[in-house]
Amino acid sequence: MLVRIIGGHGGVSPGFRATSYLIDGKLLLDAGSVASGIQIEEQSNIDHILISHAHLDHISDLAFLADNCFGMKGKPFEIYANTPVKNAIMTHLLNDVIWPDFTTLPTKENPTLRIHDVKPLMQLVLGDYRIMPIPVNHSTGALGFIIERKNASVVFTQDTGPTDEIWKYAHEVKNLKAIFTEVSFPNSMEKVATASQHHTPATMKEEIKKMPKDVPIFLGHLKPNFQSQLFKEIAEIGDERITILGSGDTSYVF
């Protein structure tokens, strides 16, 4: 499984892109930077898109992806989201006011985007991938995913504060190769992190105790304005398994 970090930050600023991870060029995990971060031909090769939650930094590029690839693919981008998240996207983004409803364009029968309901804890099979969507502690309907292909499984919590269920599932997974999760705010901003359901390095240090042992941990969603403080405080966790997602277009093979 090749995981390409198109964008791995918790905000947008020069050098920092919002969350979009591309798996094997075909399966996209969140649409925070897919349109701004990769070429249009690569965008049009994507088959399936998992959306973790409805916050703008995870869905904004659905709009630009649809516009870029309109009429190019010959088939829709198949999007999978929890029902409240799907409803939010349709009501607040693809509502023919903020952006055209690309789930009916160019035609209802053969649209640019098609959004399917994901049921939490019901396994989804998309091509070669088996995907378990698991509720996490973030905004309404937020899901993390455990994705398995052949002999590799990877946990993606996406945005979350301290959470439990996904770690219970992670302990049951065979061939777990990596955990992608988040640290958004420095320790001095723990109140904001708690209010907005995110981690600080201090809360991540506790969270790591719930995770399966000896599995590499990738930390993303750092807020752009707190990079240097976050790098320092994450180093102070003192865990050799940790890699911080950087600003470059980086890929990892599992």
Ligand SMILES: Nc1ncnc2c1ncn2[C@@H]1O[C@@H]2COP(=O)(O)O[C@H]2[C@H]1O
């Ligand atoms: N209570 C809050 N106080 C300050 N900022 C917040 C609060 N709630 C949400 N936010 C910010 O709004 C952002 C929405 O997207 P995120 O969840 O990535 O990160 C969130 C925070 O950066």
